[in-house]
Amino acid sequence: MKISGNTFIVTGGASGLGEATVKTLVEQGGNAVILDVNEDGAKRLAQELGENRVLAAGKVDVTQEDEVAQALALAIKQFGRLAGAILCHGILDASPSITGYGPGNALTSYDQLKYVSNVNFLGAYNVAQKVADILIKQEHMTDDGERGVIIMVTSIAGLDGCILAYGTSKAAIAGLVLPFARELAPYGIRVMGIAPGAFDTPMTQVLPKEFNAAAVHLQLYPKRIGQAQEFSSLVSLILDNVMLNGSVIRLDAGTRMFQ
Ligand SMILES: NC(=O)c1ccc[n+]([C@@H]2O[C@H](COP(=O)([O-])OP(=O)(O)OC[C@H]3O[C@@H](n4cnc5c(N)ncnc54)[C@H](O)[C@@H]3O)[C@@H](O)[C@H]2O)c1
Structure with a gap:
């Protein structure tokens, strides 16, 4: 799927990673539609990059069906059609223990689990399902019959069984990739996942320094935190390469997390 002239x-x-993705899409000639609860941040970025290329769709909570549907309708109104979605929303919850006696001794309450799962996992399902419904109904765009690409952002915490509420919500997102890829394949829509390790974004900048240092220590090479453009360049590669489908790619400098 080419980026130039297409809308994501x-x-x-x-x-963070979503902002870098928007910038990369625009740099490569594409358009982006931002769905974010941070309305001011989205507006600022759209003004910086050009409102003809970036649509800030208002305050959009990915867990709200009507808000997402309205934002997608705005996107179609401005750009005519979509070529995919990159699902970079997320919240971090660092309560790692089931009982309160486990790692970190910080109990994860049932309410916390529901809250984090709702935003990270159900929000991803909500947007992916609605975008898929639009892509299916559009004409194909390439000789391969491609109609679009959906990229889910999970985390190595989800794949390696770490950080209970956050990690399980991210494992559930990774679990969406193959079912979506199978169901959408007949329509020429690819679905991929990216599982980042530690990246330097507002999400990790608020963590204690020792936490990020410990994450970097687990990396094989390079021993430094990832930069957001290193994430968005993988997004660009996935969009471009039609053979990538149904997998989750770790982007983690060789990290394997443990509690
Ligand atoms: N930064 C990392 O090290 C890292 C590592 C692994 C995975 N990830 C994942 O990458 C994605 C991007 O993270 P980031 O580091 O850029 O974080 P970030 O905090 O910089 O950005 C997350 C964005 O999601 C938005 N958001 C939160 N809840 C929302 C909701 N209900 N509806 C709409 N938007 C909402 C926030 O407003 C924010 O703009 C997240 O899914 C995160 O879990 C990040």
Whole structure:
């Protein structure tokens, strides 16, 4: 799927990995539609990059069906059609223990689990399902019959069984990739996942320094935190390469997390 001239939904596009994705899409000639609860951040980025290329769709909570549907309708109104979505929204919850006696001794309450799962996992499902419904109904765009690409952002915490509420919500997102890829394949829509390790974004900048240092220590090479453009360049590669489908790619400098 070429980026130039095409339009992509970016959830969480007002900050961090989503913001870098929006910038890369625009640099490569594409358009981006930001779905984010951070309305001001989205507006600021759209003004910086050009409102003809970036649509800040207002305050959009990915867990709200009507808000997402309205934002997608705005996107179609401005750009005519979509070529995919990159789901970069997310919240971090660092309560790692089931009982309160486990790692970190910080009990994860049932309410916390529900809250984090709702935003990270159900929000991803909500947007992916609605975008898929639009892509299916559009004409194909390439000789391969491609109609679009959906990229889910999970985390190595989800794949390696770490950080209970956050990690399980991210494992559930990774679990969406193959079912979506199978169901959408007949329509020429690819679905991929990216599982980042530690990246330097507002999400990790608020963590204690020792936490990020410990994450970097687990990396094989290079021993430094990832930069957001290193994430968005993988997004660009996935969009470009039609053979990538149904997998989750670790982007983690060789990290394997443990509690
Ligand atoms: N930064 C890392 O080290 C890292 C590592 C692994 C995975 N990730 C994942 O990458 C994605 C991007 O993270 P980031 O580091 O850029 O974080 P970030 O905090 O900089 O950006 C997340 C964005 O999601 C938005 N958001 C939160 N809840 C929302 C909701 N209900 N509806 C719409 N938007 C919402 C926020 O407003 C924010 O703009 C997240 O899914 C995160 O879990 C990040």
